[in-house]
Amino acid sequence: MAKEVKFMCNPKSENRLVFNKEFTRQEPIPEDGIKRAMEIMETGRLHRYNTVRGEVAETSLLEKEFADYVGTAYCTGLSSCGSAIYVALKSVGVLPGDRILCNAFTLAPVPGAIMNTEAEPIFVEIDENYLTDLDDLEEKAEASGAKFFLLSHMRGHIVDMDRVTEICNRFGITMIEDCAHTMGAKWGDKFTGTFGEVGCFSTQTYKHINSGEGGLLVTNDDNVAAKVILYSGSYMLYEKHIAKPPLEVFEKYKQMIPNFSLRMSNLVAALIRSQLPELDKQCTRWNDRYKLIEKRLRGTPYIRLPERSVKEHFVGSSFQFTIKGAPVSKVKQFINTCSDRGIEIKWFGSMEPKGFTSRFESWEYFGKTNPLPKTAELLNFMCDFRVPLTFSLDDCKQITTIIQQVTEEVMP
Numbered sequence: 001m002a003k004e005v006k007f008m009c010n011p012k013s014e015n016r017l018v019f020n021k022e023f024t025r026q027e028p029i030p031e032d033g034i035k036r037a038m039e040i041m042e043t044g045r046l047h048r049y050n051t052v053r054g055e056v057a058e059t060s061l062l063e064k065e066f067a068d069y070v071g072t073a074y075c076t077g078l079s080s081c082g083s084a085i086y087v088a089l090k091s092v093g094v095l096p097g098d099r100i101l102c103n104a105f106t107l108a109p110v111p112g113a114i115m116n117t118e119a120e121p122i123f124v125e126i127d128e129n130y131l132t133d134l135d136d137l138e139e140k141a142e143a144s145g146a147k148f149f150l151l152s153h154m155r156g157h158i159v160d161m162d163r164v165t166e167i168c169n170r171f172g173i174t175m176i177e178d179c180a181h182t183m184g185a186k187w188g189d190k191f192t193g194t195f196g197e198v199g200c201f202s203t204q205t206y207k208h209i210n211s212g213e214g215g216l217l218v219t220n221d222d223n224v225a226a227k228v229i230l231y232s233g234s235y236m237l238y239e240k241h242i243a244k245p246p247l248e249v250f251e252k253y254k255q256m257i258p259n260f261s262l263r264m265s266n267l268v269a270a271l272i273r274s275q276l277p278e279l280d281k282q283c284t285r286w287n288d289r290y291k292l293i294e295k296r297l298r299g300t301p302y303i304r305l306p307e308r309s310v311k312e313h314f315v316g317s318s319f320q321f322t323i324k325g326a327p328v329s330k331v332k333q334f335i336n337t338c339s340d341r342g343i344e345i346k347w348f349g350s351m352e353p354k355g356f357t358s359r360f361e362s363w364e365y366f367g368k369t370n371p372l373p374k375t376a377e378l379l380n381f382m383c384d385f386r387v388p389l390t391f392s393l394d395d396c397k398q399i400t401t402i403i404q405q406v407t408e409e410v411m412p
């Protein structure tokens with residue numbers, strides 16, 4: 001601590017504190033996941049439908065366990081969350097040319113899924129807490145007549161789901177939730193992903209469960225569930241699923257729904273199954289880190305932290321803040337200086353897509369989309385960094401110290 005104070009007094013010192021852990025380093029897969037993956041590899045039965053008589057595939061077991069975890073009737077494993085969103089949109093009836101409302105602050109696979117359906121996105125503004133602007137949602141729902149809302153709980157920020165549900169009901173809108181960043185998170189006492197018709201989760205490496213790639217789709221609707229399983233690439237083997245609707249529902253669709261071959265493999269399912277029992281504990285560990293960072297950064301000049309509702313039981317696996325009272329040039333300088341000091345901050349202000357980060361203006365494949373002046377301005381000043389569980393609480397302290405030092409150093 002004394003050391004930190006010394007550096008704070010002398011921010012330009014040659015001995016400036018530099019953080020030297022990787023922001024991309026995840027924890028190892030639990031032992032039993034590795035063991036189970038080895039067992040599956042020894043049998044060679046990696047494909048979810050390659051089961052012997054009476055055997056239930058790893059992927060089917062996972063689907064049942066995840067459905068039970070979030071409290072839905074059905075769950076289907078897919079190759080990614082992006083493919084889950086695409087299949088969800090198709091399964092709730094999106095057709096080419098349909099309009100889909102979607103918050104503009106999200107990641108590229110979300111507009112990618114909309115593009116895949118050949119629908120037209122109507123992007124909705126966000127507010128200073130990085131949440132969908134619900135007044136704008138309401139206005140655009142009315143003006144556009146859109147019948148679908150793809151809500152991306154981007155970076156784990158959960159908007160007032162009571163009001164969202166009311167708006168969707170009032171306008172007859174079907175909601176699909178992108179829960180890539182909210183696995184384990186709730187609004188009130190209800191898991192995200194269970195407010196809309198469909199919830200889509202990611203198990204890609206940087207998410208709350210890591211299987212490299214992977215997606216889980218949940219729903220309570222018999223027709224949607226049957227379509228999802230068929231689209232996912234079940235051939236005529238859907239009977240082998242456990243978390244599935246009655247077989248007669250498949251009869252209605254089995255010759256109408258193409259096989260998109262977006263299945264999950266048993267190997268991926270084994271990795272996920274080993275992490276699911278620990279998910280709540282891991283979420284608490286993320287929140288311990290998040291709260292520490294939040295407490296230490298609160299009140300720092302030029303830094304604004306988002307306000308969060310008491311009903312939002314989020315998972316703080318990443319941290320966002322806004323630079324206030326300084327020009328954009330200073331934001332860039334701040335991010336570059338943080339980078340020199342080992343702190344990897346992502347910036348949504350750049351018009352040029354970089355790494356995983358892109359903003360709505362760069363999704364040019366849609367042609368011209370609706371203007372979003374408020375979101376554009378907010379993204380220019382937003383800073384974003386990962387908080388992997390390989391960071392200790394002390395690491396998190398060090399990160400906040402460096403951020404404060406850099407703020408002092410570069411801000412006007």
Ligand SMILES: Cc1ncc(COP(=O)(O)O)c(C=O)c1O
Nearest residue numbers: 080081082107109178180202204
């Ligand atoms: C907000 C958001 N939605 C969806 C996805 C898609 O997830 P996946 O990589 O599993 O396709 C991502 C991926 O990072 C994401 O960040």
